[in-house]
Amino acid sequence: MKLRHNKNFTAGAAITAVMLLIILVGLVWTPYDPNAMNGAAKRLAPCLTHPLGTDNFGRDILSRVVEGAGATFLIAAATVAIGLAAGLVIGGLTGYYGGWLDEIVMRLNDALAAFPSILLALVLIALMGGGKYNIILALGLLFIPSFARVVRGEVARQKSQDYVALAKLMGAGDMRVLFRHILPNIVPVLLPSVAIGFNNAVLAEASMSYLGVGVQPPDASLGRMLNEAQGYLLTAPWYALSAGAAIILLVLGFGLLSEGMGGDYGAA
Numbered sequence: 001m002k003l004r005h006n007k008n009f010t011a012g013a014a015i016t017a018v019m020l021l022i023i024l025v026g027l028v029w030t031p032y033d034p035n036a037m038n039g040a041a042k043r044l045a046p047c048l049t050h051p052l053g054t055d056n057f058g059r060d061i062l063s064r065v066v067e068g069a070g071a072t073f074l075i076a077a078a079t080v081a082i083g084l085a086a087g088l089v090i091g092g093l094t095g096y097y098g099g100w101l102d103e104i105v106m107r108l109n110d111a112l113a114a115f116p117s118i119l120l121a122l123v124l125i126a127l128m129g130g131g132k133y134n135i136i137l138a139l140g141l142l143f144i145p146s147f148a149r150v151v152r153g154e155v156a157r158q159k160s161q162d163y164v165a166l167a168k169l170m171g172a173g174d175m176r177v178l179f180r181h182i183l184p185n186i187v188p189v190l191l192p193s194v195a196i197g198f199n200n201a202v203l204a205e206a207s208m209s210y211l212g213v214g215v216q217p218p219d220a221s222l223g224r225m226l227n228e229a230q231g232y233l234l235t236a237p238w239y240a241l242s243a244g245a246a247i248i249l250l251v252l253g254f255g256l257l258s259e260g261m262g263g264d265y266g267a268a
Contacts, residue, residue: 009260015253019246023073026066034063035218043236053238056228061242068220069246075136075215076201076250080194082140087147088183094148095155096178102152109145117142117200118207130213139204143197150193154186188261195258199251206247222247 031051038058046053052061094102112120124138158164159182167177208214209223217224222243229240 012256083143091148091151095152
């Protein structure tokens, strides 16, 4: 099955492309200043001047959703990048060499996996303090074990392949074999895991911000917007619906991409 003929992959790519386009436009332009308050325009229903309405401070919700989606996306991307980079190194080395190093690292992975990730993230945030960069670091550290486990399994499987033996016969050292031959060959297997990791990072960031330990005000955050909107579900439901829809679309897009890629590679 080709990816371009996979309906899940196509739908996921379309949703993700639209969200990325909105986020990129939001980096240079939004209809209003996302942090500009207007006491005379509190909780306005969606209209021509404010397509998604305004919040309890009179701020334009569309502008804040666009900025919040951008912040969530960047935090999720940075989180996955940290987890993936460290996971490639740790999983690659343990999968290639095995032995006591593999046993120690995998036992540490098992210990971390035994605790709820959100709870561990809260502990790390409590130690380091809130804010955008601390939440990236905290979530990035928590994502390392999952990526390391996937990489370790694939490297252990690949190191017995003929192309690895051929590279060694040609004089390639262990590091060259691992980083120039094996790791590039496991990229297709890693792509679904990266998409799933992005989904988890989006939900984790939204949860942290909802609890008040993520992106700090006045900067917009989808999770914090949901927290602020819960007191106005009956009088201004558009507030919660807008932020919730943005989170759902981010998660849905990458979820469909992951399912499409997983189905395709599994079929292959």
